Amino acid sequence: MSEKLQKVLARVGLGSRRYMEEVIAAGRVSINGRVAQVGERIEPGDELRIDGRKVQFQIEDEIRRRVLIYYKPEGEICSRNDPESRPTVFEQLPSIPGDRWVMVGRLDINSTGLLLFTNDGELANRLMHPSNEIEREYAVRVMGEVTPQLKKNMTEGVVLDDGPAKFESFSEIGGEGINRWYQVVVKEGRNREVRRIFESQGLKVSRLLRTRYGTVILPRELRTGRWMELDKGDIDNLTKSVELKPRQGTGLFGMAKRRNERMQEKPMAARRGGYLRQQRRDNEGEAQPEQRRDPRQASPEHGRTDNRSDNRFNNRPVRTEGNTDNRFNTRTDRSSEPRGDDRGNRAPTERNGNTFENQNRATDKFAQRKPPFGLKKGFKKF
Structure with a gap:
């Protein structure tokens, strides 16, 4: 199995077939140590060199075309x-x-x-x-x-x-x-x-x-x-x-x-x-983009002046005593009150338009609770 030399060289990618014929005619190609001729055939085991440099090649039928x-x-x-x-x-x-x-x-x-x-x-x-x-x-x-x-x-x-x-x-x-x-x-x-x-x-x-x-x-x-x-x-x-x-x-x-x-x-x-974009910016004299700001530093344009670098996760709002606005309409009264027995003797409170009776939990522990599942009548509560 053999193939023409100029065809092998063209397939390797060194140039067109006509150009390879000119290179061979100039005596720059050798096969097994001797100068090659135009139209000479080459076999898989031959040593091929161009200007003294070895060229790896394969015969056409052995190559998977991709x-x-x-x-x-x-x-x-x-x-x-x-x-x-x-x-x-x-x-x-x-x-x-x-x-x-x-x-x-x-x-x-x-x-x-x-x-x-x-x-x-x-x-x-x-x-x-x-x-x-x-x-x-x-x-x-x-x-x-x-x-x-x-x-x-x-x-x-x-x-x-x-x-x-x-x-x-x-x-x-x-x-x-x-x-x-x-x-x-x-x-x-x-x-x-x-x-x-x-x-x-x-x-x-x-x-x-x-x-x-x-x-x-x-x-x-x-x-x-x-x-x-x-x-x-x-x-x-x-x-x-x-x-x-x-x-x-x-x-x-x-x-x-x-x-x-x-x-x-x-x-x-x-x-x-x-x-290409960088090259255009250089040609047009475009200003370099400003450096990224450290998020831990203060940002006057956003109204933030505190430095939170010491505690990056401490972003909870400060609690204030008394009622505050609450989007979920839940109780936000956090004022300090005594926790004695007189807590249940207060007047009824009103929340969201509903009135609730304040009961003493110490004296009526199970008054508002349902009995556990499966609890029979007369069973001792505890």
Whole structure:
């Protein structure tokens, strides 16, 4: 079982197949210590090196093809490492031992929505190559009026710095006032292509969300900053769209499938553009939020001047002698009275419109009580 060298290198994610052919022709690739040639075939037991560095690889039929959907939030960049220490999309993905995720297409730091990742470099290259004309669908919020003439210009084609571009489809999907939402489709993945097409007509894009890439649609149940792995049927449909053969054993199963389900049930922990918001505050000169006040200190604006740091739970109101207002209409007389036998000889008291007789409990202990259950007549009370 063998496979062409440039195909193996492209699937590892080092570049496109054509670029790998150039690298091989430059003599930078070796197999078992000798310089490799373009079109040479490689077997599973061979040692593969590029510029002296060993490359781990597997033959295509031995690899389980995997594809991830990721809902990119605003503020993350599409890069493995960032010199400015900004959050990246790769930080949220699960690890795959002995393999790596290859990103399909890109989204700028201000854009959100669907990103695809796969461990098959050949699949990623075919999905991104303009010759395959894979559709990318976006929901775009535009500030400004899109007249029929502007719509016609963008669907028939405009000239950008890197060549002509156009929307394959253009439809309005909602919005109020000057902010309107539109659904557009392009068949290329050039840098900021959708934004630049609108800007060529004097329109400003305030939000951009990718909702579809080829046959894969962003699921409604997927939350921002979360990922989901495609099953075998969805992966096969995606590979057929770029004329690749489906593989046996593709998709998610076993422990990986259960982990995927648990991952989607957890609370969202991804950053919702925190870095971006901080950057905007710095640019606009926004004042830093004031520090949190110690709750144990006095707060003049709330009328509290006492310091309760010595007893944080001593929040009971001070009792006063005599009757006070009571929302439950219960007795609140706490005045001190002698507790002698003359207590029951007082005049009748009136509470809530009802008159009660005061009786001497010492002389008539059981006068107002019912006999216990089962007590027979003539039984001695005690």
